[in-house]
Amino acid sequence: MSSNKSSNLSGAIIVPGDKSISHRALIIGSLVTGKVKIKNLLESDDVIATLEALKTLGIEIKKDKNIWEVFGNGIGNLSGSNFKLDMGNSGTGSRLLMGLIAGSDVEATILGDESLSKRPMKRIIKPLIKTGAFFDNPNNDNLPIKIRGSKIPLPLEYNSPVASAQIKSSILLAGLSSTGNTTVIEPSLSRDHTERMLKYLGSIITTTKLPNSSWKITLKGLPSLKPLDIEIPSDPSSAAFPIVASIITPNSNVKVMNVCVNDLRMGLYKSLIEMGANISFSNRREINGEPIADISAKYSILKGIKIPKSRVASMIDEFPILSIAAIRAIGETKMEGIEELRFKETDRIHAMSEGLRSVGIETKEKKDSMVIKGKGPDYCINGNVTIRSKLDHRIAMSFLCLGLITENPIKVLDTDTINSSFPSFFEIMNKIGANLIRT
Secondary structure, eight states, rough: EEEOOOOOOEEEEEOOOOOOHHHHHHHHHHTTTEEEEEEOOOHHHHHHHHHHHHHHTTTEEEEETTEEEEEEOTTOOOOOEEEEOOOTTOOHHHHHHHHEEEEEESEEEEETTTTGGGSSHHHHHHHHHTOOOEEETTTTOOEEEEOOOSSOOOOOOEEEEEEEHHHHHHHHHHTTTTTSEEEEEEEOOOOOHHHHHHTTTTTOOEEEEEETTTTTEEEEEOOOOOOOEEEBBOOOOHHHHHHHHHHTTTTTTTEEEEOOOGGGHHHHHHHHHEEEEEEEEEEEEEEEEEEEEEEEEEOEEEEOOEEEGGGGGGGGGTHHHHHHHHTTTTEEEEEEGGGGGGGSOOOHHHHEEEEEEETTTEEEEEEEEEEEEEEEEOOOOOOOOOEEEEEEEHHHHHHHHHSSSSOOOOEEEEEGGGGGGGGGGGHHHHHHEEEEEOO
């Protein structure tokens, strides 16, 4: 796919449903006794992989017009063995399903594509072993992984070394089948979509800040989950692309509607506003425990800032597109405490540094940090480069957004992975005035 210079972007759009919440709606919906209707499910490759895996495990899921229906079997009621679950590129799906399987008397092997098979999994295996789950090779850090769950998992208190919503959610999903309490302590609060959805459906779950500034999340086992309907808000990580594109493209004004504005997902937006971006929120409301709003953004003159480490967890997926905004800033943008980016679909710190240098932007890269030397709003970026996305959808979309302001086109290879999170990216961006061309 190639991206060409755009005169301006404008319009009101709706981006697809949130990926994190879509995975959880399907998985937690399978644990309800009864039917859960899901509206605005993200029908991306990653989410469909989770949906198909649940079907393989015996959960009935079907689509009625635009509504997905999940017929849950109740907590801890999966059974059988020798299931093969191909999760494609879905890190969230594979890790959360390990937690689901750990809480049932069921055995399955989780598989993934080349990219997913390189991502670390021991961080999930380690706590799940403590609940009584059995792994064929507990020292294996990569897929494929064979796991057998326990009908009654042991209660667990786990100190997570990193703030990770996937680690936390996996443990909580296993803990639903436990007769006692399951507790996760994390150094800073990661995304809380699992906790919000469980609470909305009837679980007793508490979140407490400890004196040392870490966070304690406690779930009471064996809740009675109610079969309530779930509406998925639009994904703030997907909304980030048209929002940043509007901020860096002169004469632009874009509104993205019905976006999840959960505070633990707002790190990018807080950072952009600190940089001087003209961003506003309107029509604030709440659906099934999640706050949502419409987000508007206009072309803005930006300045470089230092992103605090405390904000990293709330914008972990948005650093690639923030890096594009940083090009147009006056001065340096410093990002620290971002080592987790090296364990995403690709090493995102290196991939962004490499791509930015190819268009003449100076970067400094360390193990857990990156500095981008902004060129300001008037610098002429030549473009005329080919970016290897390294099978990472967010790298691909970020550089396609950059191509809207370069003098010559930017070509991005391996853009099929965009379907893992934002299948309508091409159509939605062109609708507001982008000049993307399939090559």
